[in-house]
Amino acid sequence: xxxxxxxxxxxLAYGEQHLGVTDIFGEDVGPPLGGVxxxxxxxxxxxxxxxxxxxxxxxxxxxxxxxxRPVAEIQFCDYIFNTxxxxxxxxxxxxxxxxxxxxxxxxxxxxxxxxxGSIYHSHSFDAxxxxxxxxxxxxxxxxxxxxxxxxxxxxDSNPVLYLEPKAMxxxxxxxxxxxxxxxxxxLRDMIDAPLGDRKNWKPKWPxxxxxxxxxIGKAKLCRTGADATVVSYGRxxxxxxxxxxxxxxxxxxxxxxxxxxxxxxxxxxxAQSIKxxxxxxxxxxxxxxxxxxxxxxxxxxxxxxxxxxxxxxxxAGKHVPGVGMAPTLEDAxxxxxxxxxxxxxxxxxxxx
Amino acid sequence: xxxxxNRTTQNGMPDWTxxxxxxxxxxMVTTRTVExxxxxxxxxxDGWFWIGAxxxxxxxxxxxxxxxxxxxxxxDYLHLHYRSSPIVLAMGAQPIDILRQMGAxxxxxxxxxxxxxxxxxxxxxxxxxxxxxxxxxxxxxIGTGIAQRRHGGTGITIVNGGDGGxxxxxxxxxxxxxxxxxxxxxILMVTANNKYAISTGSCTxxxxxxxxxxxxxxxxxxxxxxxxxxxxxxxxxxxxxYVRSERKPFFIEASVSRLNGHSSSSGANRVEEEDCILRFExxxxxxxxxxxxxxxxxxxxxREEMAQAYEIVKSExxxxxxxxxxxxxxxxxxxxYDPGSKSQPGDSNNxxxx
Ligand SMILES: Cc1ncc(C[n+]2csc(CCOP(=O)(O)OP(=O)(O)O)c2C)c(N)n1
Numbered sequence: 001x002x003x004x005x006x007x008x009x010x011x012l013a014y015g016e017q018h019l020g021v022t023d024i025f026g027e028d029v030g031p032p033l034g035g036v037x038x039x040x041x042x043x044x045x046x047x048x049x050x051x052x053x054x055x056x057x058x059x060x061x062x063x064x065x066x067x068x069r070p071v072a073e074i075q076f077c078d079y080i081f082n083t084x085x086x087x088x089x090x091x092x093x094x095x096x097x098x099x100x101x102x103x104x105x106x107x108x109x110x111x112x113x114x115x116x117g118s119i120y121h122s123h124s125f126d127a128x129x130x131x132x133x134x135x136x137x138x139x140x141x142x143x144x145x146x147x148x149x150x151x152x153x154x155x156d157s158n159p160v161l162y163l164e165p166k167a168m169x170x171x172x173x174x175x176x177x178x179x180x181x182x183x184x185x186x187l188r189d190m191i192d193a194p195l196g197d198r199k200n201w202k203p204k205w206p207x208x209x210x211x212x213x214x215x216i217g218k219a220k221l222c223r224t225g226a227d228a229t230v231v232s233y234g235r236x237x238x239x240x241x242x243x244x245x246x247x248x249x250x251x252x253x254x255x256x257x258x259x260x261x262x263x264x265x266x267x268x269x270x271a272q273s274i275k276x277x278x279x280x281x282x283x284x285x286x287x288x289x290x291x292x293x294x295x296x297x298x299x300x301x302x303x304x305x306x307x308x309x310x311x312x313x314x315x316a317g318k319h320v321p322g323v324g325m326a327p328t329l330e331d332a333x334x335x336x337x338x339x340x341x342x343x344x345x346x347x348x349x350x351x352x
Numbered sequence: 353x354x355x356x357x358n359r360t361t362q363n364g365m366p367d368w369t370x371x372x373x374x375x376x377x378x379x380m381v382t383t384r385t386v387e388x389x390x391x392x393x394x395x396x397x398d399g400w401f402w403i404g405a406x407x408x409x410x411x412x413x414x415x416x417x418x419x420x421x422x423x424x425x426x427x428d429y430l431h432l433h434y435r436s437s438p439i440v441l442a443m444g445a446q447p448i449d450i451l452r453q454m455g456a457x458x459x460x461x462x463x464x465x466x467x468x469x470x471x472x473x474x475x476x477x478x479x480x481x482x483x484x485x486x487x488x489x490x491x492x493x494i495g496t497g498i499a500q501r502r503h504g505g506t507g508i509t510i511v512n513g514g515d516g517g518x519x520x521x522x523x524x525x526x527x528x529x530x531x532x533x534x535x536x537x538x539i540l541m542v543t544a545n546n547k548y549a550i551s552t553g554s555c556t557x558x559x560x561x562x563x564x565x566x567x568x569x570x571x572x573x574x575x576x577x578x579x580x581x582x583x584x585x586x587x588x589x590x591x592x593x594y595v596r597s598e599r600k601p602f603f604i605e606a607s608v609s610r611l612n613g614h615s616s617s618s619g620a621n622r623v624e625e626e627d628c629i630l631r632f633e634x635x636x637x638x639x640x641x642x643x644x645x646x647x648x649x650x651x652x653x654x655r656e657e658m659a660q661a662y663e664i665v666k667s668e669x670x671x672x673x674x675x676x677x678x679x680x681x682x683x684x685x686x687x688x689y690d691p692g693s694k695s696q697p698g699d700s701n702n703x704x705x706x
Contacts, residue, residue, distance in 0.1 A: 023498070050532070054491050055525040062495015062509075065480050066425060070495075085485050089492070093481035095679045097473035098464035101481050102682030134680050157682040 001184040002177055005169040006191060007143035008039045008108075010177065011150035012071060013191075013205045016044050019154045023063055025049045026056050026073030032198050036075055037110060037169045041193040042203030053079050057086040057107065061093075064103040069154070074109040076117075077125040077163070084128070090159045091134025106153045106160045111139075112235045112285055113334045114167025119322030121166075122330070124286035126234075129161050130262055130295070136216050137262040139163040141237035143173035145260055148214030156216065163262075165234040179208030219266035221273070225253025228279035228348040231270055231296065233259040236283045236335055243341040252348045262292060267299070274300060278309035281347050285334040288316035310350040315343045368585075370641045376417065376581055377636060377647070380409035380629045381654050383438040386447040387612070389658035390454040390469055394616045398666060399454045402616040404470050405437045407609035408544050410628035411578035412512075414585040415542065416442025418592055419510065421477050425503040429478040429496035431489035431511040434470045435544060436482075439512070443477055448661035458671040464679075465671040487517035490526040490541070497530060497537030506596040508538045516549020518562050527569045530601040538599045540591045541566070544578060546610035550618075566603035578606025579628040581635070 002010065015021035024030075024040055030048040034041030049056050053074055060072035074080040080087075087107070094102050113122040129137050136158055140146035146164075153160035172184070181187045190204040222237075223244045232240045237258050244254040255273040259265060274280050280300055282293035293314040300312045317323075317334045324330060387406050393399035405412065416439035420428045432439060437450060452460040454469040462472045473481035480492060493511035500507050517523060530537040543562055547554055566573045572594060574587045584606060591602040609625035636642050 022502075050528050052521075052525055052528065054521055055494060055529050058488065058491025058493075058522070058525060059495040059498060059529065062429075062431075062480075062492040062497070063499055064495070065492070066429065066496040066499035068495075068499050086488060086491060089481075089483050089485065089488060091680075093473070093483065094682055096463050096467045096471070096483070097475075097481040097679075098460075098462075098466070099679035099682065100473050100475045104682075136681075 001172050002143045002180050002187060003170050003172050004140065004143045004146045004164070005037050005039045006187065007147040007173070007177055008150055008164065009041060009043070009191060010180070010205065010209055011147045011154070012040065012043055013203070014151065014209045014211065015071070015154040017205075018211065019151070020069045021045060021071060021154060022068040023047070023070040024073075025059070025070070027051050027075045029073050034193055035073065037164070037166065038192070039108075039164070039169070040073070042191060042201070053083050054086060057083040057090070060105045060107060061086065061090050061103060064105040065101065069104055071106040071108060071154070074107060076121050076123070076166075077109040077111045078120045078123040080109055080125060084132070087135070088132055091132060094158070095134060102157050103159050104157050106162055108162040108164060110164045110166035110169070112165050112167060113323050113330055114165075114235055116325070116327070116330070117166070117323070118325040122323035122334075124284070124317065125163065126262055126284060127286040127291050129163070130292045134159065135263060136160045137163065138216060138260060139165070139233045139262055140260065141165065141168065141234055141258050142175075143171070144175045144177055145214050145220070145258070147177045148212050149216070149260065151211055151213045152216045155213070160216070163234065167235050168238075178210045178212040179206050181206055214260065217261050217264045217266055219260055219269040220258045221255060221269065222258050223254055223256040225255055227253045227277060228281070228344070229255045229257065229270075229273040229277045230281045230283060230344055231257045231259055232283040233262065234284065236285055236340065239335065239337050239340045240283055240344070242337055243344045246341060247344060247348065250345070252345065254344065254348070265296075270296065271303065274304050275307060278307055279312075279347050280308075281313045281315060281343055283315045283335060283340060283343075285317045287319045288314065289319045291316045309352045310347065313343060313347055315339060370639075373581075373636060373641055376413050377629075377632060377642075378650055378654075379413040379416070379438060379442050380632065381650050382447060383409050383413065383441055384629060385651070385654040385658045386441070386450050387437065389451060389662055391612065391616065391620045393451065393454050393662065394620065398662075399456070399469065401468055402454065402620055403434045403468060403614070404612075405435045406611035407546060407625065407628065408435045408578070409438045410581045410632060411542070411544055411584045411606045411608055412436055412438035413442050414581060415439050415510070415512075415588050418585075418588055419443055420507060423476050423478055425500055426505050426507045427478050428507055429480060429493070429500070429509045431480050431493040431496070431509070432472060432482055433489065433513045433517070434468065434482070434484065435514070436472070436512050437470050440472050440474065440479060445472070445474070447658060448665065451658070451661050451665045452668065455665050455668070456670060457665060457668040459665075459668045464675065487513055487520035487522040489513060490517075490520075490522040493539055494526060494529040494537060497539045500538050501535065501599060508540055508592065508595045510540045510542065512542045512544065514549065515543060515545040515547065515554045515562060516552065516557075518543055518565070519557060523565075527566060527571065531569045531571060536600040538595045539601045540595045541601060541603045542588075543603075543605050544608045545605055546608050548610060548614070550614045561605065563603065563605040571601050571603045573603040573605070575605045576607070578608040579626050579631060581628070581632050
């Protein structure tokens with residue numbers, strides 16, 4: 001029943017104790033705050049950096065060169081854009097050095113809409129991130145996966161971009177992380193920093209935490225159905241689940257795939273489902289032009305053109321400069337449940 | 353001759369022996385001749401783009417000789433720029449390897465034919481992978497600095513760049529991060545000021561000497577004549593000593609020449625600026641550490657060596673096209689992308705994608 005923020009925090013604590021994590025840093029990441037979303041409260045190696053995103057990414061690369069295992073945070077992905085050339089260096093330096101150097105490092109950053117964040121706390125980064133070869137990119141949609149993907153990221157020898165759907169960080173998971181206490185109140189008392197003075201507070205990490213790993217590159221089939229396929233990740237994944245559950249009442253059964261890893265993505269899982277249903281929709285909330293879903297759609301057309309029953313589709317954010325403050329503007333900009341439901345219904349019912 | 357070589361000179365440094373001076377001279381000539389050979393490769397179509405060191409030898413050969421060379425935190429980390437070849441040559445890199453990178457050959461040990469010439473990556477000597485992105489090395493250097501601060505000991509981080517590069521935010525990043533109170537970083541910053549960024553005069557873009565920016569952060573700094581071997585050696589020795597023992601940053605702004613213009617894009621032709629090697633040779637002759645003939649012999653020998661190296665490099669192959677899928681990820685080498693497989697590079701089931 002942990003929240004996604006608690007899951008990330010516990011995985012990082014496990015990483016400090018067992019996986020050699022040396023530095024967890026970024027703006028407001030260390031004490032007293034422990035991250036603007038509380039993901040780094042109470043961690044031993046967490047520290048506050050200057051308000052300098054380029055410095056944060058540069059420091060992570062340098063730490064990796066020096067044999068450390070850093071986890072660096074960009075507070076909101078809206079502010080990661082001025083680091084893109086450094087993100088490129090983090091991976092192309094392995095390539096350009098002919099494999100001489102590799103960079104075991106994690107950059108975590110909060111993404112997406114859903115918190116009334118207006119123009120600069122609602123950006124997505126998956127479309128641009130997937131344009132940078134060499135990064136492994138993970139994007140959990142629930143707390144259990146958030147834990148397991150972080151463990152996988154901390155074990156990887158390559159840069160891993162860990163995208164956190166900010167609207168879901170406080171969501172509780174129906175399932176339990178291995179080693180998580182049964183009582184969620186108890187968990188809160190153990191690992192949530194108290195309000196007010198925290199100087200003398202220390203977390204008590206659950207003793208039973210394990211290195212439960214969600215392998216990078218493996219999607220999860222969350223619902224099974226023979227009529228159509230929907231592939232999503234992050235904030236829009238639960239929308240797809242809700243829509244799929246609603247459509248069951250209409251006699252429509254969906255395969256719902258949570259991609260979980262954007263790079264390298266689980267094409268086998270997607271392909272298998274498309275071969276079964278012949279109908280596929282890719283859903284995400286980044287802007288729709290040169291969107292990652294477009295790549296998946298292109299590949300779908302390339303490989304399954306003659307097997308598709310109806311045209312494949314992408315539902316993504318509108319190609320507008322930002323997500324506006326008014327709820328009406330936000331709803332019109334990024335996919336909401338009614339949009340997903342409509343698209344999924346149309347896809348499944350369009351005559352061949 | 354023997355007596356002459358054992359005599360120390362009057363520069364106030366005990367290790368400043370004739371042998372050392374002649375060694376520096378040889379390194380400067382080695383650098384210059386390998387760069388000249390590289391420029392010839394552009395002209396003969398054996399390479400495409402050249403950018404390099406002529407003009408920075410008096411600064412960088414003394415720097416390279418004073419590096420604590422090796423792998424890991426107890427040794428120095430180097431974050432260099434594309435005019436740093438005297439540093440790696442002084443550390444022991446082979447001139448032929450620079451020509452291999454110039455020719456983009458499969459044998460290029462720094463980048464396997466992928467990067468521009470003079471873009472080094474030498475893990476066993478802590479030489480961080482270099483990129484043409486100006487000044488990013490100043491943002492990356494803070495990371496090795498943080499690791500070395502935590503580790504203790506006397507290993508330091510050295511970062512080297514140009515004057516135009518200091519206009520990038522990365523320079524300010526290095527100044528800020530290396531002077532956080534209680535978390536100062538052991539970083540030696542060396543800016544080679546050749547007065548230009550391609551065609552733009554630096555004096556048209558900033559109003560105060562670069563060194564003043566470091567001073568504003570409380571960083572001990574020196575402004576030196578980087579065309580003078582003695583001033584360079586001394587400032588670097590002093591800077592290194594300070595950083596090694598105090599575990600705090602030190603800044604050097606060295607004025608240097610840019611002897612072949614910016615790069616091959618502007619022709620790489622020799623321009624009328626002070627030549628630090630000729631200046632150093634005058635000093636050597638004046639001290640009677642060598643005769644003109646002996647110095648000329650050094651040039652001849654190195655030129656011959658570069659010509660021979662070029663002949664070898666010329667016959668070496670380019671990397672095969674399917675090499676592009678190698679080293680995208682750090683993986684055991686036998687697990688790389690199999691160009692014969694049907695899957696695409698982005699797939700999780702493809703070997704290059706995991
Ligand atoms: C970030 C970035 N911007 C622009 C360029 C193109 N560029 C290459 S060299 C150069 C000038 C660099 O000047 P300076 O730092 O003074 O070094 P110098 O070449 O004079 O040694 C420029 C603008 C680049 N390589 N990287």
